[in-house]
Amino acid sequence: MNPVVRPPAAHGAPHTTTVREAVFQLLREFGMTSIFGNPGSTELPMFRDFPDDFRYVLGLQECVVVGMADGYAQATRNAAFINLHSAAGVGHAMGNIFTAYRNRTPLVITAGQQARSLLSFDPFLGSTQAAELPRPYVKWSVEPARAEDVPLAIARAYYIAMTPPRGPVLVSVPSDDWEVRTEAVPARQVARHLRPDPDLLGRIGAALDAARRPAIVVGAAVDRDGAWDEAVQLAERHNARVYVAPMSGRCSFPEDHPLWGGFLPPIRERIVALLDGHDLVFALGAPAFTYHVEGQGPHLPPGAALVQLTDDPQVAAWTPAGMAATGSIRLGLLDLLDRAPPAPRPAPALHARGARVPVPPAGERLPVDWVLQTLDDVRRRDSIVVEEAPSARPVMHRHLPMYASETFYTMCSGGLGYGLPAAVGVAMGKPGAKVIALIGDGSAMYAIQALWSAAQMALPIAVVILKNRRYAALHEFARLFGYREREAVPGTALPALDFIGLAAAQGVQGLRVERAEQLAPALAHALESAAPVLVEIEIA
Template sequence: MKTATANGTVSVREAVFGLLRAFGMTTVFGNPGSTELPLFMDFPDDFRYVLGLQECVVVGMADGYAQATHNAAFVNLHSAAGVGHAMGNIFTAHRNQTPLVITAGQQARSILPFEPFLGSTQAPELPRPYVKWSVEPARAEDVPLAIARAYYIAMTPPRGPVLVSIPSDDWGVQTLPVDAREVSRHLRADPDLLARVAAALDGARAPAFVVGAAVDRDGAWNEVVQLAERHNGRVYVAPMSGRCSFPEDHPLWAGFLPPMRERIVERLVGHDVVFAVGAPAFTYHVEGHGPHLPEGTQLVQLTDDPQVAARAPTGTSVVSSIRLGLLDLLTLSAPPRRVMPPRRARPPRVADPAPGERLPVAWVLQTLNDLRARDSIVVEEAPSARPVMHDHLPIFESQTFYTMCSGGLGYGLPAAVGVAMGRPGAKVIGLIGDGSAMYAIQALWSAAQMALPVAIVILKNRRYAALHEFARIFGYRPGEQVPGTELPDLDFVALAAAQGMRGLRVERAEQLRPALSQALQATRPVLVEVEVA
């Protein structure tokens, strides 16, 4: 890197690299194009560039890495086309509340009035509304300040992605360096409102906790366990939560709420107070009718997202850092002694399949659970298998489960790679459906190039199975064909080999345990394709 000039200025490039270094963001995720090349001149030796072969892979890897490292990840995309390719996973990062600082290359300022080839028209508007902030600085000299502001915004709860569009000729312009600053990232709850929440919980006859992804994101796992134990309150997982926020073998664990209004009400009958902590109240997937809670049930909520608080249909909502809010509640709460509610029965073990029988998903996941370490990390994107996973692949520890909060496919495979990068030494298991895998299959190449010890388990049912489940909800007759949902002739072992990764195929019951064992013990990436019923 060059030193400052006599008047104290440095190039925009040097100023940005200095900021990124101060922010601990020395890993760059990207798929470069012509407008990004000036950024990488004199690329610093203490930085690393992680190449993804498609922009959705780039953002998915960065999302997993940011969640695993608890810091914003730096992403470099190419103009409008690159941002367009990445939009599915930018949407997911927005819903995951993952902090990403995304830069997008732009054509040189001097030719922007002429609508140049590969120019991004109204570049800041393209990613909205799925970024917290988006800007193309008015002057080249303002780029470092924009990067700094983007980082602080991305890291302030509710966290999320931001975008800075940077013309290609800005990087060499001289500017003053920008110092990294300490900016508070946490809000403390209104004490009067929080006291009302504490009073509601203390006065409840049978409280229920509904935990969401923000509990684990904010490092509040231990605090929510402690508060639930103090109240002997049953703990449900919020619908469509992208993280595990409570140990699924705990005596108070009550299972998963479905994303359907009527069924949520059915599950919460008998609870007079529901405490939604780090979760919306509630996330729905299909149309519903009637009340949001059982008659006579009171809702209280602790959230780090003002929008989540604003759209709650009823009750008292407190906006705060989840962990700080729970710590305050632990000082305020003094409930009466309550009887421990009945423990939720675990589903029975699945019998081994008969010779020649297609492998049941439940049996495959049960076998995986038998073989994996308790603290191994599961990154999942197998929508049709998720209800089965809830029963047969329980999660026990904080920061050991990740999926998308958006419902958008193409996240899980690259996110598994990013989590493995961010948690060196941990065993990461990517549990991916065959349809999901094809949205971002290029992530296998990145995993192979970095020799990451990630086990990719492909549940191959040869169709978009989740759509067959939804077909019944939308009025399809039993057995009626759903167009465009069959996936014949995909060979994931060949796809893995073509990208430098070892692949194993499992078609019979006796092949499963040896194949999974090899993948879980390997120090390099291994893909296991499992034919399932």
């Protein structure tokens, strides 16, 4: 049987470029000229004659690669491009792919695959069912049927990633596809913001106007959609108390505003207690609600109704009560603000602020509340905090407030290993900004290799390690599962970690803080440095 031979393209025919050239031109048009990766053999053909106007951002492990890209995409408000290695590389990356999915971060991920001619023989490094591997934590994944279809698949992946609710997508590319001749695929304009249903918005607006004591619960989608100012205007128009939704990954309202009401915990009964007295709850760019532990009883206090504006139809579908409009948060808020102003209502009482924490006595380990209060005292108001210190987060809410849009990032997933590489990506995406990576000692060890990337790029990141020598958050949860107060929790002790040594080995200066008088000078030095500096703080 004679093999099928593809005839050469005639003069003027569309097959005038290679897959590689078509993809790089497409990435230029999408504004994705930074490629985050950790290369393997199946990816090498993509990078022959690597274009001068692109940069390759190397991470020393794939979870670091995806975390950096996630921070960069959030900071630049555009999808980031990632290149991973076959099945093993995608497997290493899955924790932060899951986090990107929960963060609603647009990522276009390509994964290397063995040559098409080998796939029938179960080859070394072949990815079996490559498109299935990252599911369900990508919006779309594919291994194109033909090499010629790779540029079109990457274009489609970008549009899907950027369509709200945004998220990661994956295209598996066999290694022998890059040299194949194909057609160029020009970038197109595709709608990224869908206006919510006007009838539903009208009903939500009428409910807000009629409420006696409305509450607004803001979530990460407010800041993601650039709707910070509009959220503040709506709260002021209605004199509504504003709370932050449980486990929100962004700051969506100024925490020093008179209408600020604090943070809702991921516990049903406590949410109901904190919202008691409100007759209308408006979940704005947030689920209603994210829970972390089992609960009982109603989702809302007696006499309260729920309305919602979300960019995610799935969230609207599982919300247990009330009416929900879906679409762009900012466009929906603009429509609500176009309504006639409601009748004046009195402002709620000011939310009680945490009292100043006194300096700890000499010789004692440093309390985390005093450490974070000191950090707030010495940092700039517009500095950016990227946080992954779960046991310290409730304390951070009281003593390290956020004041402005795009100044706070954390993971919405609960998966560790995001914060340190995400801080690198945010610093890349916001040159000139001061980025503070606030990281627990347990969290830091999931992706400590991100320090190397920060050092190689000389990024001005202050890495603050809260060193309590254990997975402290698990001690809090142990009580919920019936552990006695002093009962040991196996596998949670973290002795003998030397973050100064780990930093030095990767080219980052490290400072150790053990006494109160050392803290402010060490933080000031890290915040003033033009290069990354790690501050290891021994906390109680």
